[in-house]
Amino acid sequence: MSNGTKPSEEQLKYASVLQIVSLSGLGILILGFLVYVFGLLPNIVPVNKIPEYWGLRVHEFVEHTGMPTGWKWVPLLGHGDMVSFLGIVLLAAATVVCMFAVLPTFLKKKDTAYVVIVLIQIIVLALAASGMIAGGH
Amino acid sequence: MSRSWRVFLSVLIVVTATLLLSDISFCEEAKEVAEKGSSLAWWMWPIILFIFTFLLGILAVVAGVGGGVLFVPIVSSFFPFNLDFVRGAGLLVALSGALSAGPGLLRRGLANLRLALPMALIASTCSIFGAMVGLALPTNVVQTALGATIIGIVIIMATAKRSDFPEVKKADALSSALKISGIYFEESQGKEIDWKIHRTPLGLLLFTLIGFMAGMFGLGAGWANVPVLNLLLGAPLKISVATSVFLLSITDTAAAWVYVNKGAVLPLIAVPSVAGMMLGTRIGVKILAKAKPKAVKWIVVSFLFLAGLRALLKGLGIWG
Numbered sequence: 001m002s003n004g005t006k007p008s009e010e011q012l013k014y015a016s017v018l019q020i021v022s023l024s025g026l027g028i029l030i031l032g033f034l035v036y037v038f039g040l041l042p043n044i045v046p047v048n049k050i051p052e053y054w055g056l057r058v059h060e061f062v063e064h065t066g067m068p069t070g071w072k073w074v075p076l077l078g079h080g081d082m083v084s085f086l087g088i089v090l091l092a093a094a095t096v097v098c099m100f101a102v103l104p105t106f107l108k109k110k111d112t113a114y115v116v117i118v119l120i121q122i123i124v125l126a127l128a129a130s131g132m133i134a135g136g137h
Numbered sequence: 138m139s140r141s142w143r144v145f146l147s148v149l150i151v152v153t154a155t156l157l158l159s160d161i162s163f164c165e166e167a168k169e170v171a172e173k174g175s176s177l178a179w180w181m182w183p184i185i186l187f188i189f190t191f192l193l194g195i196l197a198v199v200a201g202v203g204g205g206v207l208f209v210p211i212v213s214s215f216f217p218f219n220l221d222f223v224r225g226a227g228l229l230v231a232l233s234g235a236l237s238a239g240p241g242l243l244r245r246g247l248a249n250l251r252l253a254l255p256m257a258l259i260a261s262t263c264s265i266f267g268a269m270v271g272l273a274l275p276t277n278v279v280q281t282a283l284g285a286t287i288i289g290i291v292i293i294m295a296t297a298k299r300s301d302f303p304e305v306k307k308a309d310a311l312s313s314a315l316k317i318s319g320i321y322f323e324e325s326q327g328k329e330i331d332w333k334i335h336r337t338p339l340g341l342l343l344f345t346l347i348g349f350m351a352g353m354f355g356l357g358a359g360w361a362n363v364p365v366l367n368l369l370l371g372a373p374l375k376i377s378v379a380t381s382v383f384l385l386s387i388t389d390t391a392a393a394w395v396y397v398n399k400g401a402v403l404p405l406i407a408v409p410s411v412a413g414m415m416l417g418t419r420i421g422v423k424i425l426a427k428a429k430p431k432a433v434k435w436i437v438v439s440f441l442f443l444a445g446l447r448a449l450l451k452g453l454g455i456w457g
Contacts, residue, residue: 007243018236022240029408050403058219058399061221088397094386094390117258125391
């Protein structure tokens with residue numbers, strides 16, 4: 001790869017961090033799921049009961065099962081269904097981790113436009129993740 | 138294409154077509170589940186879903202159609218899950234694929250970070266609003282809109298031209314200010330290709346709509362990203378396809394958080410789907426390396442059209 005075609009420093013950094021976080025997320029997703037379906041930990045909603053409720057809309061599902069929403073799953077991490085949730089959350093968090101990783105490079109290069117873009121992106125993702133922005137019922 | 142692959146693909150297509158065209162959906166099972174409990178053991182569902190999405194993953198790659206766009210209409214047609222959970226799983230399927238492919242595409246210089254970030258900011262913000270609207274609207278309205286959207290996507294797939302190296306005479310002011318341009322090595326020509334883009338403001342405007350739809354329906358948005366990046370902005374096709382995949386990892390993340398926080402991502406549905414799709418796409422890539430069956434694309438696009446039509450008619454209360 002010549003110098004002209006070599007990806008930028010921030011692009012390579014983004015790629016490295018993304019690889020680590022996404023692979024970890026996928027690994028934990030699969031492991032957590034096995035813990036969940038094999039009943040290695042107690043579940044909040046028994047796994048055999050889920051098919052009775054998955055035809056309902058999500059707000060009805062939550063009402064009937066008492067499944068935690070937002071970040072209320074964190075204190076319940078000793079349960080199999082919450083462990084299986086951990087991998088999903090890690091995958092959803094991968095992008096914001098990468099954004100934090102490339103921000104110093106843009107700052108070092110005094111690339112103001114991209115510093116602003118990355119900062120706004122972090123705020124948008126943080127708001128979405130916080131649960132402060134939520135639709136539905 | 139070798140005879141064995143031909144036979145395999147034919148069987149795959151026939152099975153999928155049979156399921157789609159006849160009404161042997163698992164929806165009957167859903168009614169039974171609601172009324173008197175399922176005759177199927179609970180553990181059968183993730184296995185069935187895994188096998189189904191594995192086959193879907195193969196077809197998606199061989200047909201050159203995004204797995205995310207196939208997942209929502211087809212799984213919502215066949216399986217007893219509420220559309221809320223199918224969309225949540227659909228976003229996770231598209232997100233996982235994009236996250237897995239992203240590092241390689243960025244390292245090879247095919248996905249471009251400077252091109253992706255401004256578009257992703259707009260698309261991801263709008264995808265949050267799309268997800269909020271999608272979860273707030275009645276299911277039949279979302280189903281009808283999904284059906285109409287899928288039919289629109291099929292029309293785009295059938296009619297949109299692609300250009301390997303679009304001509305961009307002069308970069309526009311915004312893309313120049315953001316220094317969005319690049320050089321990549323084009324193996325087919327054995328030389329380095331310089332590229333730049335134009336019409337950036339219009340592109341950003343279109344990404345508001347793309348993001349909104351991705352969030353609302355839980356679809357991957359490659360079907361829209363690629364034409365905008367390639368035909369409108371003028372990025373070379375390879376850069377457009379790779380950047381589109383990378384873009385999905387950001388757009389779908391934002392919408393996925395809304396679904397996750399509302400409880401609309403069920404591991405029992407999402408995890409077998411992610412695993413099945415990822416394994417299926419890997420096998421699909423191997424099949425694709427041996428053959429490029431053009432006919433398969435049109436058969437799969439026809440399935441997609443039927444799934445869209447079914448969703449539309451289901452939403453309107455005419456079918457199912």
